[in-house]
Amino acid sequence: MIPEPLARAPYVSLVTHRRNGTPVATPVWAVADGNELLVWTRDDSWKVKRLRNDTRVTVTPCDVRGRLTEGAPTMEGTARLLEGADALLRVRQAMAGKYGLRFRLMDAGGALLRRGRRPHVGISVTL
Structure with missing residues (x-):
C-alpha cells in the first residue's frame, strides 16, 4: 500500500534521473491506486x-x-509508462476521482485545444 502522506498529498515531487545520473524533481498530481502511485503527463515531457x-x-x-513538505517521507521506487487505451482510461478515471472538476476541465480543455487528441501517458510508480 501507498503510505498515507503520499496518498493524501495534492502534489508529489517525482524525481527522475538524466542519463548522467543527475536527479530532476517535478511536482505532479498523483493518485494512490492499490500498490501503485499513478501520474498523468504529456507523452513528450x-x-x-x-x-x-x-x-x-x-x-x-x-x-x-x-517545495517538499517538512517531515514528509521520501520513498524510492520504480516507474513504468502506461500507454495502452485501457491503462490510460484507468489513470484518467483515478485522477478525476481525486482531483474532480479541476482534472476534468484540464483534460477536456486540453483535448479541445488539440482537436480531440490526448497525447498523454500514465506513469505507474511502485514503491
Missing part, C-alpha cells in the same frame, strides 16, 4: 524521456511549486 532511459524514481509530498 522530459520526465517521460528520462523514464525511458532510467526507471528509478523517488517521490515526496510537496506543494504546487515543488
